[in-house]
Amino acid sequence: MLLPTVTPPLPRDLVGAIQDLKQQMNAVILAHYYQDPELQDIADYLGDSLGLSQQAAATDADVIVFAGVHFMAETAKILNPGKQVLLPDLEAGCSLAAGCPAAEFAAFKAQYPEHLVISYINCTAEVKALSDIICTSANAVKIVQQIPADQPILFAPDQNLGRYVMEQSGRPMVLWPGSCIVHETFSVRKLLALRAEHPTAQVIAHPECEALLLEQADYIGSTSALLKYCQTSPHQAFIVATEPGIIHQMQKHVPHKQFIPAPPEDNCHCNECPFMRLNTLEKVYLAMERRSPEIILPEATRLAALKPIQRMLAMS
Ligand code: 13P
Ligand code: SF4
Numbered sequence: 001m002l003l004p005t006v007t008p009p010l011p012r013d014l015v016g017a018i019q020d021l022k023q024q025m026n027a028v029i030l031a032h033y034y035q036d037p038e039l040q041d042i043a044d045y046l047g048d049s050l051g052l053s054q055q056a057a058a059t060d061a062d063v064i065v066f067a068g069v070h071f072m073a074e075t076a077k078i079l080n081p082g083k084q085v086l087l088p089d090l091e092a093g094c095s096l097a098a099g100c101p102a103a104e105f106a107a108f109k110a111q112y113p114e115h116l117v118i119s120y121i122n123c124t125a126e127v128k129a130l131s132d133i134i135c136t137s138a139n140a141v142k143i144v145q146q147i148p149a150d151q152p153i154l155f156a157p158d159q160n161l162g163r164y165v166m167e168q169s170g171r172p173m174v175l176w177p178g179s180c181i182v183h184e185t186f187s188v189r190k191l192l193a194l195r196a197e198h199p200t201a202q203v204i205a206h207p208e209c210e211a212l213l214l215e216q217a218d219y220i221g222s223t224s225a226l227l228k229y230c231q232t233s234p235h236q237a238f239i240v241a242t243e244p245g246i247i248h249q250m251q252k253h254v255p256h257k258q259f260i261p262a263p264p265e266d267n268c269h270c271n272e273c274p275f276m277r278l279n280t281l282e283k284v285y286l287a288m289e290r291r292s293p294e295i296i297l298p299e300a301t302r303l304a305a306l307k308p309i310q311r312m313l314a315m316s
Contacts, residue, residue, distance in 0.1 A: 014281050018042055021288040028059050029284070030076070031067035033223045034245035034276040039067045039284065046249070048224040049121050050136040050316060056080060057313060065288060069275050070295075071097050074125050077295040078305045085295040088283035092275045094122050095181040100157035102126035105176065108156075112174055115154040116147060119308070122180075123157050125297055129304035134312040137161055137207050138222035141168045143315050160184070164207040164214060182273045183208035186241050187265040191216055194263060198237055201260065204229060205241035213241060213262075230254055243273050 011017040019042075022029065030052050031043035040046055045055045049072060056064060056076035063084045066073035071094055073087040105127050109117060119131035120140070128134055135143045144165050147153060155162040156176035160183065166173055183206055191213065195203065204226050205217035214220055219229050223246050230238055230250050240247055241262035250259045264271045287293060297305075 010282060010285065014285050015042055018281070018285050018288060021285070022065075025063045025288065025291075026061050027063035027065050027288065028055075028061035029065045029067060030055055030072075032069070032072060032245075032276065033227070033249055034243040034273050035067045035279060036245065036277065036281075037248040038281050039279060040245070040248055042281070042284070043067060048136065048138055048222045050138040050222070051224060052076075053079065053121065053136070053309065054313065054316075059083075063288075063291075065284060066295075067279050067284060068092070069094050069273075071122055071124065073295045074297065075121060075128075075309060077297055078125060078128070078302050078309060081299070081302060084291065086287045086291065087293055087295055088280070088287040089278040090293045092278045094275055096120065096122040096157050096178050097124050097127075099178040100124070100127055100176055102130065105156060106130055108176060109154060112152070112154050115152045115174060117154050117156070118143065118147075118173075119156050120158045120161055121309075121312075125301050125305045127156065128308055129301050131156075131308045132311070133315070134308045136222065136312075138224060139312065139316045140165045140207075143312065144169045144171055144173075146315055147171070158208055160210055160214075161207045163211055164220065179210075180208040182243055182271060183241075184210050185264040185266075185268075185270045186210075186213050186262045188212050188216060190263040190265070191239065191241070194239055194260065198239065198260060200235070201237035201239050201258070202233065202235045203239045203241065203262070205262075206243075209241055217241065226250075227253065230257060230259070243276065244271060245273075245276065 057079045065086045069092045077085040117131045153173040155173040157178035159175045162175040202218040204219045237258040244261040247259045
């Protein structure tokens, strides 16, 4: 006889139950700005990719619960082999990481034996293991500027961030042709129309956006830089060209200012990262209760990926 599948009853007070589990497990919850607001609100630390990796390196918790995507949780595991790292949904990937398979990247890299490989943190542990230095959008320009001028550089996997870094640093780089499906969705045509409707609004954009969109931006920066800019700028309205999850923090920090999400080309929700949004409060609770799904890495890959991450942390 087939038994019906039993779904475990979820506690009514999910937030309270997560807080209780956190105490019992000595866990810390790290969350990225692109998570749903209710996940941002339960985080012990909320930040951009650089801040999250710095927190992961510094934590003394036994368990790290990552409300973010796979490469972020993987980075936490690379830095903390002795800790358990939980990702509420293992399908929470990233188009940049998926678009740069390690075997193809190794073949690409082999064409440039003299080049130093700088990889954006949005890549797999295997690609990190093939890299010399990791960077995030917050420190990419700063890291490239520290490389001796006669050293050729290969940059992967985001060509949009790569082009922006070349422009800012004046350094030519060989680029892997990857991009973020979320940040390439913004429509310049619709942005211009929105700007005409809100002539005093500043356009702020993440460097993962395409060059034509970045040309329209008054300010370009990582998620935490965009948040800081809204807080410190005298302007009162902002058109935000990045994943709209961050608007929750912008509204919290400066509630009297206006934030308008930059529109995607189609009438879709494709400016929301489909990977980030896989995580839910329910999945966070279940991952903690079951201590699964967990990030597991072969030790050789972890050790090889650790070196370029440590270089980044030292150069940041
Ligand atoms: P930052 O948080 O580093 O700005 O990156 C944005 C992003 O797309 C993360 O996947
Ligand atoms: Fe990856 Fe883009 Fe989603 Fe960031 S927003 S996790 S770069 S797909």
